[in-house]
Amino acid sequence: MADVIDLGEYGEGFRADPYPVYAALRALGPVHRVRLPEPEAYDTWLVVGYDEARAALADPRLVKDVGRGGILALEERVIGKHLLITDPPQHTRLRSLVTRAFTARRVESLRPRIQEITDDLLDAMLPRGRADLVEAFAYPLPLTVICELLGVPEIDRAGFRDMSDEVVAPTSPEASDRAFDRLGVYLTELIEDKRCAGPADDLLGALIRTTAEDGDRLSVSELRGMAFLLLIAGHETTVNLIANGVYALLTHQEQLAAVRADPALVDGAVEEVLRHEGPVETATFRFAAEPLTIAGTAVEPGDPVLISLAAAGRDGDRYPAPDRFDVRRDTRGHLAFGHGIHYCLGAPLARLEAGTALRTLLRRAPGLSLDGPPGPWLPGMLVRGRRSLPVRWQERPPLT
Template identity: 80%
Template sequence: MADVIDLTEYGEAFREDPHPVYARLRELGPVHRVRLPPPEGYDTWLVVGHEEARAALADTRLVKDIGAVDATFLEEQVIGKHLLITDPPQHTRLRSLVTRAFTARRIEALRPRVQQITDELLDAMLPRGRAELVEAFAYPLPITVICELLGVPEIDRAAFREMSNEVVAPTSAEANAQAVDRLGAYLTELIEDKRCAGPAGDLLSELIRTTAEDGDRLSAGELRGMAFLLLIAGHETTVNLITNSVYALLTHPDQLAALRDDLDLVDGAVEETLRHEGPVENATFRYAARPLRIAGTAIAPGDPVMIGLTAADRDAGRFPAPDRFDIHRDTRGHLAFGHGMHYCLGAPLARLEARTALRTLLHRAPGLALDGPPGEWLPGMLIRGLRSLPVRW
């Protein structure tokens, strides 16, 4: 058994800035046995090299369904199956059914509404002269978009944020379990209400009624699982992509000046944020279905494997001077949205929202600047983002 590198020994410094730790690990090799900080606290393999991470993301010997190697876990028992915890052929079937409703045309049709919500939020925020950006802008934009897309009632959104934050950035194992339980109950009731109400034009109503050519449909548990995934992944990542983009620009004045001079560089700014400080630090767990080697390291059957997206995207072997934030950089090949069959279904929506938010914010608030230190970085090793970002203009 390989020596275990205890990440808890780095303390709060690891949460604040994990990149130096990942850099040291890459110097030692692309794959390591590590002990995760609380609330996880257990051992896993961690892949930190870009080439190895890209290969592992597409390696079918690494499965997402823990039931294939061990007992089921809480999320599956309470929420149901979804794309991040299934493998072919079940994953293929679920993705096929979901993509029938979650189409590129549907996402493109959202463009005017995304712009309208962005403008309305800035109309309310800008007269004040200063704001906490997450609360006033980065959170309400994607949560409004995804809730309207899925058909989640306005009144439920404040409670949903609390539950969602605890799921992706748990403060404790107990609080995480309670949040999963509450979300499961909420989604069961929401789906039943929509089933009884009949067609309503929203995505969740359409998923309830989507049928494949062979008559296949999503079960009640699968519907709950897909609603869970689309709601959580559909806003948490984008909140932090917007926040991280603004923070990166405000702490790199030369890049901010370049973008202000040419707002058409906004696509490059968003892609470089995805590479440099993406909102998903590590992919959700995979498990070795059988013995395998990653970069010569033996992985035993049943072993959990965490693929470091943030670590891989700062690999100097793939991106020269990787710690430099450069909106002119060629970012092709970054892994912020994953790779292979589990590539993020919502990537086009996240890009649409982030580009719209950043372009509009910088156009309407040309004097945008930090208004004090940012809040703490979120706990855990899944989501990378700030709790708060005070700004003025």
């Protein structure tokens, strides 16, 4: 067994800036046996090289169904099967059914509503002169979008946020377990309410009605699992994509000036944020279904494997001067949304929301700047984002 590198020994510095640690590890090799920091604190293989990460993300020998790795996933016990914890052929079946309802046309149809929500949030925020951007803008925008898309009643959204926060960035294993239990109960009730209410013009209603050519449909457990995945992944990642993007631009003034001068660069800025400081630090766990090697490193059956999307995005062999933030960079091939069959289903929606948010915010707040140090980074190694981002600005009235 390889020597174990205890990432917890790097302290808070690793959470604040993991990239020097990833670079040092990558200089020694693309795959390492590590012990994760608290609260996880268990051993896993960690992939930090771009080429090796891309290959591992698409390797069918690395499975997502943890039952095949000898562990019963909490999600499966209290939520239900979803795309992040299944493998073919079950994954193929679920994705096929979901994509029948979550279509590109449905996402594109949201563009006017996303712009409206963005404008409404800025109408409320900008007269104040300063705000926590996460609380006032980056969080409520994608939360409102995904809750409206799925048909979550407005009265339930505050409680949903609390549960969601504990799922993606748990403060303790016990709090995480409670959040999963509460989400399971809530989603079961939501699905039952929609069944009883009859056809609804929202995504969850469409998922309930979706039927394949052979008559196959999502079970209640599968509906609960898919609603969980879409709600959690559909807003938590976009919150941090928006906030990370604003912070990156405000701390790289020449890049901010370039985007202000040419708003067409916003889409490139979003892609560079995804590469440089993406909202997902590591892909969710995979498990070796059989003996295999990753870059010459032997991985035994049942071994967990974490693939660092953040480290892959800063691999200098793939991206020259990888620590430089450059909105004009060729970011093609970045792994922020994954790769292979588990490529993020919601990537088009995340890009649409982030692009709309940055473009509108920069237009309406020309004097946007930091208003003090940002808040602490979220705990754990799944999501990459800050709890708060204080900003101030000079408001520019919307065009009429």
